[in-house]
Amino acid sequence: MASVERMQELLIIDTPTSPVTSGLPLLFVITVTAIKQGYEDWLRHKADNAINQYPVHFIQHGKLVRKQSRKLRVGDIVMVKEDETFPCDLIFLSSSRGDGTCFVTTTSLDGESSHKTYYAVQDTKAFHNEQEIDALHATIECEQPQPDLYKFVGRINVYHDRNEPTARSMNVFLIVYLCILISKALINTVLKYVWQSEPFRDEPWYNQKTEPERKRNLFLRAFTDFLAFMVLFNYIIPVSMYVTVEMQKFLGSYFLTWDEEMFDEDTGLGPLVNTSDLNEELGQIEYVFTDKTGTLTENNMEFIECCIEGHVYVPHVICNGQILHDCTGIDMIDSSPGGSGKEREELFFRALCLCHTVQVKDDDSVDGLRKSQLSKRSCIYISSSPDEVALVEGIQRLGYTYLRLKDNFMEILNRENNIEKFELLEVLSFDSVRRRMSVIVKSSTGDIFLFCKGADSSIFPRVKEGKIEQVRSRVERNAVEGLRTLCVAYKKLTAEEYSNVQKLLQNAKLALQDRDKKLAEVYEKIERDFILLGATAVEDRLQEKAADTIEALQKAGIKVWVLTGDKMETAAATCYACKLFRRNTQILELTTKKIEEQSLHDVLFDLSKTVLRHNGSLTRDTFSGLSTDMQDYGLIIDGAALSLIMKPRQDGSSGNYRELFLEICRNCSAVLCCRMAPLQKAQIVKLIKLSKEHPITLAIGDGANDVSMILEAHVGIGIIGKEGRQAARNSDYAIPKFKHLKKMLLVHGHFYYVRISELVQYFFYKTLYDTAYLTLYNISFTSLPILFYGLMEQHVSADTLKREPSLYRDVAKNALLRWRAFIYWTFLGVFDAAVFFFGAYLLLDNTVVTSNGQVFGNWTFGTVVFTVLVFTVTLKLALDTHYWTWINHFVIWGSLVFYIIFSLLWGGIIWPFLNYQRMYYVFMQMLSSGPAWLGIILLITVSLLPDVLKKVLCRELWPTATERIQTRALLHHCLESREKLGSLAKYLRQQHEWGAECIEALSGAHLRIHTSCLSEKPKIQEQRLQQFPSKKV
């Protein structure tokens, strides 16, 4: 019976909502969405235009023509000037250099900023002017684009559809509601006909049908009834939610761009938001794929120090971050070495000056930026290894300048400005197995030296003399700090020894078989019995707070993968430096080298055994990095190994390796992939993205080589860095520095996610009256507060979020939009609806509630229900709001006031343009009734009760980490304020003292931190530390 009555009740509401009131919100939704999307597209369009209009020099009909890059066609001949970027894939026909070579950096492709020499096609090398080039007739056949950068390069600009999980679950919820809607309409239609089966019910004498209605076909009638119910109940699917969600996303994204902490002072750039659709995804990231060079590091090698026999030398330019112009040569930190030391020192510097493969670019052919920035001398260095450049430049700052290699003579300008010449006899070039290189030179005095530099592990065993212990400790110390260290050693060869060596080398070089092997053997023979000179430390400067960020991300339960094109050693060092791998991390290697030793199959199985055996006994929390005593695993894999894994096997069981690999990866807290081609990066991202759990992935990178993975991942973040803006342009968000990722994910992501999930659920929850009310209900009475809630809510403070990355796990995995929550909200909605309806029903059933005995009609009934509804829904939101700014106050209370004013107005006047006046005076009449007031208060209390109860109980019994933090913050706050009062006087006194100290500290060149300062003012002390970084000793 109740349901029948209810249906009847709803039937009145219906008046099948006029097309205007139903259509208006829809139109509104579409317009708002269209405007928003259009605006974002326009921004993209502008960016695209900038690229498309980039000028390119073509050779056309024998003339040089300047055109926009978008007019570039296959087969065009392009001229690229120095320091220009290639506009497309090119084949090198000819260069301005006589020998047909050019130096190319592939920074924008693989992140390596080193110069590589390329040779022009032999047949076209001789073409030098436009006419000659124009006469060229040729066809080029080439491979289809390939994943491996080092073989050939494919087109990577493929867009993939993004699928947002929030939208996904939102849409799933919508589908559920749609099903509910349809079944509700069906059930109601059936009930209607059951109820109407008795003719007096269907058509009592007092309420007859019109003629056409009566004549209508039964099925047609049933169908229209069904549709009418659909229209009636369509409010269960909140149309205005889309508007609100869109608005929330759009406006919310501004907070990101407005964030001061994400603004980079150096570059003057703030974060860019290219799409606002993904804001909430930032709160759900499970995997972060990051590029190394330029993302984790600044891609700027810097010579930090050298250590000669335990004495540390620091070049003057970067002396603890301060530029000390008055310092002359070097800053000697330890006492000056004695006589023999002096000699060693000289040798060391010469060794560094000589033992490299750096080429010097002459001044006259250069006028790039680099020169003016980096070297004040008139030459710049080019090398395939940026470390070498850094070393040579560092030595230059220490007084020894490598001038050039001329006719096999290396020229050095020493500290006394004299040119020393060394004859270069042999170069024992670098390889990654030996991890060292040597040169044999003959000084002008006729002495023959062998200088060797290499990784500590490859040098120390070959040293017979020198202060090994001091150097080793220094090297280790530097390595811990994330510096790339190289050891330098030498040995003096007699003429006789040299001729021996020469012979050996000659033989090996001439060998037809196993030449490499023989050479290696010879090198092995030659490079021994060194005298250790010292060590160098070069820093590929990590970006500010990169380690801090990575640590925070790992604590937040996010797995960080580093994908880089760099060499394994370099990459691994960086990973240690940025705390991706920690001291206790057990490194698993899956590299080509290892695969050569064992079969891929064995390696994989071994690894998985190691990982799984350990993990079997542990909970899945292993990755969290929660407890440091737990064994972490770090996996290193290189590009070649990866392509082996990814390659489908002949027998078609390729999934096998992939699965195994995934399994291993999942159990490692950190993964480092080196020697990756851009497409391989994307492959990895895809592999993870499509794995069983469908985790949300984020890719961050700065160069064009990262674009593929940025596009592949759910969320792509570009660093607006040195390697151009390609990544930034193709990304969803662009940030100036890697460190901003922390705030972006942990604070903004968290907020966005909490906000949007609350918003969506709230929308599903609020679902009921008079057509105008009905429309306004969703749009204005209740949307505005949640919108602002959606913009303002900060359930915990931003600082706390940054401090406690583990909170991120509370929201990860779409936790807030899961079914339990969804069912809870739906249940709450149903409960509240029942309370509203039956409460009002019992209140007004067959009775009179006015003091003058007059009766209420159905509109009053509706108004009571609606008032209770509006108040409940708004107060529910108020209960959920943890962060009350004046805007929240304004909007929440304002919407209630607005509701009352609107109701008064709506009922207060006979609206001349309306043909019904049913709401006239209903609201005022209701307000004149005491029981109506009491009833409304009662019903609101009852509807809010379960939610309050649930909140409190959950907080008491099963608090989440977030809630604990909130509670603690509250307690802390209380204590603090109490303490503050008590210690105010004391504090003021200290303030005074401290101020004096600060002035002292500021005026003095040296920093001494007073202990009292330390303990009393931790925050300001921190600031001071930033101003005066303490010296490294």
Place this chain on the structure above:
Amino acid sequence: MRSVSGAEGGGGAMAVNYSAKEEADGHPSGGVGVPGGGAGGGGAGGAVKTRKPDNTAFKQQRLPAWQPILTAGTVLPAFFIIGLIFIPIGIGIFVTSNNIREYEIDYTGTEPSSPCNKCLNVSWDSTPPCTCTINFTLEHSFESNVFMYYGLSNFYQNHRRYVKSRDDSQLNGDNSSLLNPSKECEPYRTNEDKPIAPCGAIANSMFNDTLELYRIDNDTRTPITLIKKGIAWWTDKNVKFRNPTGDGNNLTALFQGTTKPVNWPKPVYMLDSEPDNNGFINEDFIVWMRTAALPTFRKLYRLIERKNNLQPTLQAGNYSLEIAYNYPVHSFDGRKRMILSTISWMGGKNPFLGIAYITVGSICFFLGVVLLIIHHKYGNRNTSADIPN
């Protein structure tokens, strides 16, 4: 072979290559990574200024905010206070409700014994009307003003088709709507090509039983004065409902060109003899037009005012209710009732509200106690527990 090696250098995607030197051609965000780079610094500095986000509390999401948290500590007192407030209110309401006198007679006449049984199958146009008399006894006297209601059951005044079936502008005295009623009124819009005034199903089905009350005192029947004004909302009577306007006050002339609703015995301008209670502003009509929300409802019919302070309005004793039974409800299983009720500040008898208040108050109180226990048991553990790292 060589062409391959040449191509290697230019690798990368068609669209992915022009990045690095963008700064060179005057891109506004130039000077990337050249901190303090000499001459360019000044210009870059200017650009920095403009791009730097404002340090306003709003933009930095640092607006001063009040951060309340729902904890047992804050909710507990609230529960107790709600309990403590609600229970007395509930008791108050309950007592008031119980003090209200109410007497109800079902005069549908479905039982054969009922005096009205003969009228059960009455139709609209039966003349003379079927009348019946029901005698009843009031055990207690009704002290204050008494309100006389008629009640109908199983009458769906809230049916969608029914509710819509009226023309508010016609009822508001609009002359054009009078002669051309809204389509919503179908099928009660026109009759014999004349517009119906008042049109629509609601008006058509207006309750038209006449109820009269007599006090029987030693076989003498004294009629009780039933006041028929003041039963409708003031705003309805004076604003929402108006007779059509025109020359003179002759309602018959004003309603010229319209016809009476099909079921009515008389046209609308003959509802009452008094001109301020006739036509659309007839209060019985207005009351009927305020459709009820639920299928069982009551509507105010008459008022019985207390004459003087010495005598109760209705003394305990015998009464008889005389009914002109015109309104057929048997066809839809309906019931008709006459209700006499006194009224307090909170209206008629309504035990629900009082009971509900008491119940909710008690629940709150109970929950408060439960929460207190829980808080004592688990609360300490909670605050002292360490947050996972």
